[in-house]
Amino acid sequence: MAKILTVLYPDPVGGYPPDYARDEIPAITGYPGGQTAPTPQAIDFTPGQLLGCVSGELGLRRFLEDRGHTLVVTSDKEGEGSTLDRELPDSDVVISQPFWPAYLTPERIAAAPRLKLAITAGIGSDHVDLPSAISHGMTVAEVTFSNSISVSEHAVMQILTLVRNYLPSHEWVTAKKGWNIADSAARAYDLEGMHVGVLGSGRIGQAVLRRLKPFDVTLHYCDVHRLHKDVEEELGLTYHPDARSLVSAIDVLSIHTPLHPQTQNLFDDELIGAMKRGSYIVNTARALIVSRDAVVRALNSGQLAGYAGDVWYPQPPPPDHPWRTMPYEAMTPHVSGTTLSAQARYSAGTREILECWFDGRPVRPEYLIVDGGGLAGTGAASYTVAG
Incomplete structure (x- = not known):
């Protein structure tokens, strides 16, 4: 039996x-392009419930314990003597989310001889040291x-x-309990007519482009994989x-590229x-794609008119993180991909992966990042590993 x-x-x-x-929430059975939504054999939760927090347990406890496995759930992941570090050495599977990542560093992986599976309940596995x-x-x-659609909606917002x-x-x-129209309008513009670009035109980037097209903007993109004509x-x-060239x-x-050495x-x-002076950056990808202090300097100098996003490093950030107090920001905690609608899907997908793993069936290629001694599936198309 396994410890998860x-x-x-x-x-x-x-x-x-x-x-x-x-x-209730709408039932989503498939995504643009034909990929089906997660298809576990069953679920033990009601879609629309808060599943991503400790008490929500991703709806996994009954499923795992009925199969004889041990489930340990914690939010304590950092600092000397954290629950993550105490429980990791004899764990077979680690599950975490991008919003509250369990950073699986080379040291942590080396200290976990039984660890064979790391699952991201959501999208983005850069909190796992992939070479290790x-x-x-x-x-x-x-x-x-x-x-993906959850994040794209957040980016447009x-x-x-x-x-x-x-x-x-x-x-x-x-x-302020006031009514100052002039101060409110002094930095307000129409999006109409602007040139808007995405860095990374995968699922999220393309969804952002499609949602922005009706705003009558001119759309640009950059990606290592050029889209079809x-x-x-x-x-x-x-x-x-x-x-x-893009910027x-x-x-x-709007930044939507994975975090990797490049x-x-x-x-x-x-x-x-x-x-351009007065440009805006929205980053719902990963914080380390931008230089933390360069963003602050650009906002203070006026090179950037605004910066927004919901990704930080580390997560959660310390109280004195400069993005908490920099001007012209619209930051949120990492919530873009953990709406109640999204939680129903990524919880079901986590269970699907576990069912396949325990039953000896192949995990969908689109879910794989590392497998068989190298990058695999989506990982092979999205990540690089420094040699």
Whole structure:
């Protein structure tokens, strides 16, 4: 029997379960392009429940314990003597989410001789040291596409929040209890007519492009894999072969590329300096794609008119993280991909992966990041491993 160590974010401050705003969520059976939604043999939760926190347990406890496995769930993942570090050495499976990642460093993987499977309940496995996972003979899997549309909606929301100066305007009628139209309008613009680009045109990037097209903007993109000509023509896309070409041509950038050695700290002072003065960046991908302090400097100097996103490093960030206090920001905690709708899908996908793993059946290729001693499936198309 296996021990499954699951690291999830803490329960709501007001207790669990919360009072739900709705009684149901739409049933999603498939995604654009034909991939089906997760298809586990069964689920032990009601879609729309808060599953991503500690008490939610991704809806896995009955399933795992009925099969004789041991489930340990914790939010305690950092610091000397954390539950993660105490429980890891004899764990067979580790599950965590991008929103509250269990950082599986080379040291942690080396300290876990039984660890054979790491699952991301969601999308993005950069919190796992992939070279160490490969040398350790592990499988790394994630629930691809489960929350892609959720993230794309969040990115569009944050673009509009920045460009329309929404948060400062909101503060005038709430925190400031005022009614200052001039100050609210002084940094507000129409998105219409702007040039908007995405870095990374995978599932999320393409979803952002499709959602922005009705705003009558000019769309640009950059990706190592160029889209089919029909898609470019349908959306009126301008392709750029590299990030510098892209950012010099646009007013708004939305980042959707994976984090790997070639994208880490890509947006430094030089690349941000190549953007138009007064550009906006929205980053719902990974925080380390941008230089933390370069973003702060650009906002203070006016090179950037705004920065938004929901990804930080580390997660959660310390109280003195400069993004908490920098000007012209619209930051959120990492929530874009953990709506209640998304949780139903990534919890079901996690169970599907576990069912396959325990039953000796192949895991879907689109869920695989590392398998068989190397990058596999989606991982082979999305990640690089430094040699």
